[in-house]
Amino acid sequence: MSGAPDPDERTDPGRPRPRLLFLHTGGTLSMVRRSRPGPLEPELYDRYVLPYVRGLEDLADIDGRVVASIDSSDMEPSLWERIASEIAAARQDYDGFVVLHGTDTMAYTASALSFMLQGLDRPVVLTGSQRPIAELRTDARANLVHSAICATRGINEVGLYFGSCLFRGNRASKVSIQDYDAFESPGFPPLLRMGVDIVPGASPLKPTGPFRLRTGFSTEVAALHIIPGTSPRALDMLVDSGYGAVVLISFGEGNLPQLHWPVAIQRASDKGVAVVIVSQCRQGSARPGRYRGSAAARDAGAVFAGDHTHEAAIVKAMWLLGQGLSHADFAASFAVPIAGECSKPRAR
Numbered sequence: 001m002s003g004a005p006d007p008d009e010r011t012d013p014g015r016p017r018p019r020l021l022f023l024h025t026g027g028t029l030s031m032v033r034r035s036r037p038g039p040l041e042p043e044l045y046d047r048y049v050l051p052y053v054r055g056l057e058d059l060a061d062i063d064g065r066v067v068a069s070i071d072s073s074d075m076e077p078s079l080w081e082r083i084a085s086e087i088a089a090a091r092q093d094y095d096g097f098v099v100l101h102g103t104d105t106m107a108y109t110a111s112a113l114s115f116m117l118q119g120l121d122r123p124v125v126l127t128g129s130q131r132p133i134a135e136l137r138t139d140a141r142a143n144l145v146h147s148a149i150c151a152t153r154g155i156n157e158v159g160l161y162f163g164s165c166l167f168r169g170n171r172a173s174k175v176s177i178q179d180y181d182a183f184e185s186p187g188f189p190p191l192l193r194m195g196v197d198i199v200p201g202a203s204p205l206k207p208t209g210p211f212r213l214r215t216g217f218s219t220e221v222a223a224l225h226i227i228p229g230t231s232p233r234a235l236d237m238l239v240d241s242g243y244g245a246v247v248l249i250s251f252g253e254g255n256l257p258q259l260h261w262p263v264a265i266q267r268a269s270d271k272g273v274a275v276v277i278v279s280q281c282r283q284g285s286a287r288p289g290r291y292r293g294s295a296a297a298r299d300a301g302a303v304f305a306g307d308h309t310h311e312a313a314i315v316k317a318m319w320l321l322g323q324g325l326s327h328a329d330f331a332a333s334f335a336v337p338i339a340g341e342c343s344k345p346r347a348r
Contacts, residue, residue, distance in 0.1 A: 018060040018095040018152045023086055025079065025109075026070040027102025029129040029140045052133045053144050060095075060152055072102025072109075072128075077217035077318065080112040087117060087124060088213040096123040096151030098144070103128045103174055103182055106160060110169025111315040112217070114158040114339035119211040123151045126169060127161045130180055139163070139180045146194050153198075155191055157205040157339065165190040168202070170312045170341035173282065186282040187307040187343075205340050218321035220244040223314055225280070226256065232264030235275070239267070245274040245317040245330070247310075254279055254286035254304050255293045262296035269301030272327045276334065278305040278313045285343070303331045305342070312341045 024030065056062055067083055087097050101109055110126050117124065127147040129140035147161040158169040163181030171188040193199040222243045224234055238246050246268065250256050254277045265275050277297060279286040285307040288298035298304065305313045316338070320330050335345045 019093065020060045020062045020096050020098060020148060020151050021090055021094045022062060022064040022098045022100060023083060024064060024066045024100045025068045025072070025083065027072050027100065027128045028131065029100055029133050030069070052141055056145065056148055059148055062148070072105040075105045075109060077112070077219060080109055080217065081116070081215040083109070084113055084116040084213060084215060091122055091211065094122065097125070098147045098151050099124065099126045101126050101128050103130065107172050107174055107309065107311040108315055110158055110160045110172060111312040111341065112319065114170045114341065115316065115319045116214050117158060118214055119207040119209045120158065121156050121207050121211060123153065123155045124158045125151045125161050125166065126159070130182055150192060155204045156207065159191055164194050166192040168340055170339055171309060173309045173311060187309070216322035217318045218244055219318065221247065221314060221318045221321060223247045223249060225249045226251065232260045235264045235268060239271055239273045243273065244321045245276060247276045247278060247314050247317060249280050249310060250277050250286070251280060253284065253290055253294060254288060254297070255291045256297050258293045258296055261293070262300040265297055265300035265302050274317065274327060274330045275302045276305055276313055276317055277302050278308060278310055303334050306335065306345070308342045316341065
């Protein structure tokens with residue numbers, strides 16, 4: 001693949017060329033193996049990535065900036081805010097943004113950007129790869145080219161492109177360490193599918209107000225995966241350790257053991273700690289009432305996450321706490337979609 005877009009994907013010569021800004025954070029795409037055997041290590045963006053995607057100049061005028069050069073397992077909320085701030089500061093100078101990111105935490109970053117960049121009127125597309133861009137069998141070149149194309153198509157929200165689809169970023173999850181189609185969006189259809197033709201999918205978000213950058217995350221959020229026999233003392237320990245919110249990854253539709261767990265959730269709620277319940281299942285919705293365990297958890301004060309992904313639920317809890325909301329306001333705000341990350345609550 002040469003990297004050049006197909007003729008029907010080039011800019012109309014009668015229109016101004018779109019301007020794109022590539023923001024580099026690291027990840028497998030730009031890593032190099034300095035010795036064999038040996039681990040993959042980050043490499044500098046300008047001398048290592050750009051030479052492999054010649055031809056994008058036929059699509060748009062592209063600038064690049066290095067925000068970080070890390071393995072995405074080292075991603076932190078402070079870097080989420082830095083990426084968002086770079087986009088906000090350059091928003092009026094560019095028609096779209098592509099964020100190069102490692103796959104392991106890409107869905108978390110996409111969710112975080114979607115909450116911070118409110119009233120977004122430019123496309124922001126995160127992408128990465130399963131293999132480094134210098135390798136012969138890499139998926140990096142196609143992902144970069146297609147992400148740049150997506151960033152010129154007026155889809156004004158935070159997206160995540162991988163494999164053959166542009167997903168809503170806060171609806172995507174990494175599901176494979178082996179496949180090139182490493183991400184899925186189990187609760188929401190793709191925004192675009194890239195095949196021989198570019199096929200539109202779900203309708204993009206529309207800004208509901210002026211652009212606003214809202215940073216602020218709390219790291220006092222923990223996730224607890226429930227397994228048969230998990231003691232509610234685990235929740236008590238997290239509460240006593242000072243966490244402001246705990247996301248319980250529970251069974252089925254959000255079901256929990258009936259013995260002791262509702263009492264532990266009530267204790268947490270009484271101390272002002274938010275307990276959010278998501279399902280271990282990737283498809284479906286965490287909702288209370290079908291079973292006694294979920295109904296008891298609801299009555300004890302748990303917040304049910306509906307069809308949030310795990311990543312979006314965790315990041316949303318971090319962001320809501322970071323906004324300084326009260327316990328009651330946190331619960332009320334969690335159920336309401338901020339950037340299309342969940343379905344609207346059903347009217348009772």
